[in-house]
Amino acid sequence: MKPQNRVIIENVTPEIDGGKYPAKRVVGQYVDIKAYVFADGHDVLGADVCYRHESEKNWQTTRLTELAELKSDIWVGRFLVEKQGYYYYKVRGWVDHALNWQHGIEKKVKDGQRVHVELWDGVQYIARLQKNKEANTVHKAYFAKLIDLFESAKEDETKYTEAVKEALSTTLHHIFEQYPFQQFVTEYDNSLSVYVDRKTALFSALYEFFPRSASQEAGKHGTFKDCERLLPRVADMGFDTLYFPPVHPIGVAHRKGKNNATTAQAGDVGSPWAIGGKEGGHKDIHPELGTLEDFKSLIKTAESYGIEVAMDYALQCSPDHPYVTEHPAWFKWRPDGTVQYAENPPKKYQDILPIYFETEDWKALWDELLSILLYWCEVGIKVFRVDNPHTKAFVFWEWAIAEVKKKYPDTLFLSEAFTRPKVTHKLAKAGFTQAYTYYTWRNSKQELIQYMTELTQGAEKDFFRPNFWPNTPDINPYILQGGNEALMLIRYFMAATLSSNYGVYGPVYEFNVHAAVPGKEEYLDSEKYDVKLWDWNKQTKISVLMKLVNKARRENSALQETNNFVNCPIQDEQLFAYYKGSQDGKNHVICAVNLDPYNRRGGTLQVPIHLMNIAQHETYVVHDILTGNSYHWRGEYNFVELDPYFLPFHLFVVERLR
C-alpha cells in the first residue's frame, strides 16, 4: 500500500478466522460481500470485489455500493460461483476523485454557487479518460466536446449552462463509474476464499436404515441384495441419499448384546460401529451383508434411481480389528498389556478401541485412515457420514478432507458431532460439508426462532451447513417418546422445510416406533444391537407426507436453501411460521406449523410482503401444495388455522395475481 492510500477496508464478510478457512457455497449460489470502506474526509469513494476461480488466472470484478443508510460506511455486493472448488476474492477501495468532482459541482449548483473554476478543474478527469484506450474509442468526440466546454465556460458565459448540464449528466456519471478513477487503490489485508461444492452439499434428503434389517423374512439377516429391492421404495418417497450404518465386519470380543448388554448372547449380532474382526477392517464388507460386488451393484442401482449411498466413516476399532496386531502403535496400551478401550469416565465402551492420535507413528496412521476414504471413493461412495468426528484430532480432519477433495471433489462429509458449539463449528471450518445439529432438541417456538436465527444469521452461516434430524438410531428424543402421530409429522416437517439438508432414521419414524429405554433418549430394543423385521410394504400417513414434502422440496427452489429463513410473526405461542424465497426472487414459500399436536389453533400471520413485492392491499393466492387447497390472501395480515388431527402444517406456495 502506498503512503498516499487513504481508503481503509475493514470487517469484510464472509471471512472465517481472518481468512484461515474458506466460506462455503454450492454451485449457482451468490457470495454476498459486505465490508466497511471509508476514508478520511468527505470524498466520494469507489469499491469493488475481485474474484476468480482457482482454475482461472484473471480476476473478475464487480462493484460494491454503499448501503443506503446515511454514511453507513458499509459497502455491499455479490458475485456468483459457478464451478466447484476454490474461489479467491479481494475487496478494494479508492477515493474516486472524478465522481467526487461531479458530486461537489452538484451540491454547489444546488446551493446556488457559481462553479466556473470547478468546471475548468474537471478537464483533468476527462483528459484521464482520453488516455483510456477503450473509453476513448467509444467516446472520443464526447470527451473532446466536454473538454472544450469546461475550458471555455470560464470566459464564455453562453457555454456555462451547457457545461454545468454536461458535468452533471448521468452519461458522464456512468462513464466515470465504468472507468473509475483509481489512483491509490487499497486492497483488504486478508486473503479470502470460498469453497464451492456441488449442489447436494446444500440440498439433500437422507434416509437411514440398517441393511441387516432389510430382509422381508423373519429371523433372516438382511443383505445388500435385500437393500437393492428397497431402492424403488426409497426413491418413491423422494429421498436422494441412503445412509447405512457401518457395513464392515463386526468384532466378537466384548461384543454388546441386545439393549446394550455388556455381554452378548449366542446369536447376538453386535453393534456395527464395533468395526473389525477376523474378516477384516474398514476396507472390508461384513460377510452376512454380501460381497463387495453386491455393494457395488447396490451403489450402481441406487444411482439409477437418483440415490447416493452414504457410508459411515467411524474411526474406531473392535478389539479384533487387524490394526490392533498390525499397528500396535496406533492404540494406547495400559500397563497390564491390554489396549485402552474407549471411555468417558465413569462410562466404559469395552467393545471399541479409540485411535491414539498422539502416536509417534502418526504419519502411517494418517495415510492409512485416508486410504480408507479413497478406497471407498473409488468404489463409488460420494457421501461420508462421519461418526463422532469430535473425538478425533481436528488437524487430521483438515488434512484428510482436503486430500480426498483434491482427488474426488464431489465427496461430501457429514459431521455427526453432538457436542458443544465451538467444537461443532471447528469441525465445519476443518472442512466438513454438513453437520448434525441441535434441532433434535429445539422444540418450543422461541427455541426454534432463536436457533434458526443463530444458524442463518450468526457468524456460522458462512461455514456451518446444518442437517436437521428429528431422530437417529442414537437419539429417540424425549419429545417424540411421549408424542402422537401429529407430533412425528410436525418434527419431520420442520426438519425438511427449515433446513434444506435433513435426514431421518426411517423405519422407526415411518412406523411411529418410539418406545424408549426408561429415562433415556435411547430406543428400546435398539436396532443398533439387533436385527429388525420391518413391514417394508406398509405405507403410513407419515410415509405419505414424507413423499409429498420431498416432492415440494424438489419443485420449490426456495426450499433448497437454509439461510433464506425468515420468521413470520404469528399471534399464538404454539403457531410457528416462516418464509423462504428463492435466490432468483421467483419462488416464495410460507410454512405455518401448529406445534401443539393435540389442539386446533388459529392465529394471524404477518406475511413479509415486502420481500415479495406485494402491496399492502393487494390480493394474492397461497396454494397449500400438500393438500391442494388454495386461499386468497390480502396484504400483510392473514388468518391461518391448523388442526393437528388433520394436518398440523401448511406448506404454501405464493402466487401473485398480476
Added chain:
Amino acid sequence: MKPQNRVIIENVTPEIDGGKYPAKRVVGQYVDIKAYVFADGHDVLGADVCYRHESEKNWQTTRLTELAELKSDIWVGRFLVEKQGYYYYKVRGWVDHALNWQHGIEKKVKDGQRVHVELWDGVQYIARLQKNKEANTVHKAYFAKLIDLFESAKEDETKYTEAVKEALSTTLHHIFEQYPFQQFVTEYDNSLSVYVDRKTALFSALYEFFPRSASQEAGKHGTFKDCERLLPRVADMGFDTLYFPPVHPIGVAHRKGKNNATTAQAGDVGSPWAIGGKEGGHKDIHPELGTLEDFKSLIKTAESYGIEVAMDYALQCSPDHPYVTEHPAWFKWRPDGTVQYAENPPKKYQDILPIYFETEDWKALWDELLSILLYWCEVGIKVFRVDNPHTKAFVFWEWAIAEVKKKYPDTLFLSEAFTRPKVTHKLAKAGFTQAYTYYTWRNSKQELIQYMTELTQGAEKDFFRPNFWPNTPDINPYILQGGNEALMLIRYFMAATLSSNYGVYGPVYEFNVHAAVPGKEEYLDSEKYDVKLWDWNKQTKISVLMKLVNKARRENSALQETNNFVNCPIQDEQLFAYYKGSQDGKNHVICAVNLDPYNRRGGTLQVPIHLMNIAQHETYVVHDILTGNSYHWRGEYNFVELDPYFLPFHLFVVERLR
C-alpha cells in the same frame, strides 16, 4: 504445530484486527485474557498466557482457568502491566494427561469402580515428574513413595486404599498443576500485543480556555503571562491538564470576523485554527501571546502545580502560512492558480487550506509534520489535542504517533473527531490515546446506558479510550442552550464520573454562558473569533462542584477507570445510577443522578451488592462525599431522592461496617 497437537485456541481477546493493532492499557492495569480453548474428546486441558515487556527477553506465565459454566470452553486469566511500552502475549493450551488421569480415577472411584490398572498407569506421570529437576529436588521421597504405592497396589490389596487416597490428593493435584504435563502445546496463531501508557492516559481532567482571553483588563489581548497567573485557579479547581486552542500565528488572508463572518473587520483577531502568517507557522508562537520563552515558562510553572499544558495540533494552514510558498506540492492547486481551500460542499472554509496527503512529495511532508510534534515535545508538551484528525490520512497518524512515542513515550494524543463510529475507531487503532465522544449528545437515561455499555463492553473497550466533554468551543449542545444551572451541573457531573477522562470548555461552563447562534450548536459571539473578558475571580456553584468532584476523583480509584461502569437499575425514568469498583476491590462508588433539572425525583436503586460482597440483609453506610451526608443502607434495594435545586446527584462512597 505438531500433527499430534489436539488443542485448538480461538477468539482470544483482547485482539484488535487479528493482532494488527495493540490493545491499550495504562501502567498498573490488568490485561484480562479470554480465549476459547478446547480439544477433541473429553480430556482435561491446561492453558496459560505467556507475556513479556518489549524490553524483556523471558516470558512470564500465568495460568488460565475454564469459566465455571459447564463446558463453556472459555478460559480466562489476567496479567498486570507495570511498565510503559509494548507487552507481547500468547495463549497456549495442551491436553494435560496427568490431570486427566487423576480426574478419571476420581470419577471411577465415585462410581464404585476398581482402579488397579489405572493406579499402575499413573506411575508414568510420577516418573515424568521425577525427571523434572526442580520438582524432584523438593518432592523426591514423595515421588518414590507414590511409585511404590501405585505399582504394588495391583497385587497388595492392603496398599490399594492408600494408593487411591494418594492418587486423589490435592497435594498431587497441585504438583501436577505446578509442573504441567505439556507434551504437545498449541500456541495461538496471531501475535498479540498491548501498548501501555502512563496513568494520565486513562485518568485526566482537562480545562480549556483561550489564552487570548486570559487578561483581566477589558480590551486587552491575553498573554501567556496572564495564563500563568490563572494557574493557581485551575489547580485549585483540581484540573490536571490545561488545554489551549492553537497558539501559533493567525493568518490574515480570508480571516473570519466575529460570529464566523466571511469578512473580518479591522481589529478582528481571527480563528486561532487558521494557522500561519508572516510571523511563521506551526512551530511559532502568535506574537500577541508572548514569546517562546513565555510559553516555556508557562509550561514549567504549570508543572509545579501538577498541571500539564496540552497543545492543539491542527494540520491545516491559513493562506498566509509559509508552507504555501515554500512547499506548493503540499497543497492542491486549482486551474486558476489558487490553492484549494477546505470545503465540504456546499460549505466553504476559505480561511483554511487543507494539506494534500496524496502528494508525491509525501515523504518530505510527513517528515515536516512529524518535526512539528517533536519540536513541541522538546519544548515540554506531553499532550496533543489533535484537531479533526479524521480529515487527514490514517496511515500518516499511524506512523507519526508511533514515531513520537519512540522518542517521547509519555506523549498522549487526544483525537477530536466528531464523526462516524468506524472512523473514530480507526483513529484509535492508529494510535490515538483518547478520543472525544458522542457523550455530548447522549442525554436520556436509555441513551446513556446504551452508550456506556457500548464503550465499556463493546469491542472498542480495548482500544478506544473515551474522553467526555459536556461542551467545547465548537459545540454548545442544544440541551444546554435551554437548560438551567442544574442541567449544567448534571452534564458536568456525569462527564466526570462516567468517564475517567473528561474535559470542559471552562469559562463559559463555570459562568453558565449558553446563548447560541439561533438553530445551531454554536456559541453566540463565539470566543473562536473574538477576545473575551472573563471575571476570573468569580466562583460559582458550578466551579465549587467542579472542585469537589475533581477531589473525589483523585481520592477514589474507582473513578480513575471507565470500563468498570456498571448500570444500577433504578425505578424512575429520569433517575440514572451507576456503580464503579476499583481494580483492587477496595474502593466502591455509586453515583445517582437526577436527569430532570426541574423536579425532585425519588426511586429505589438496586445496588450491585454481589460486586462488593455485601450480603442480602447486611447494613452498610454510603457517604455522599460532595455534601458530607451519610446514609445507612441495607441489602440490595435502597431509596434515593434528588432535588435538582439543591444538588441533582449523589456521589456515594460505600463503607462496610464489618
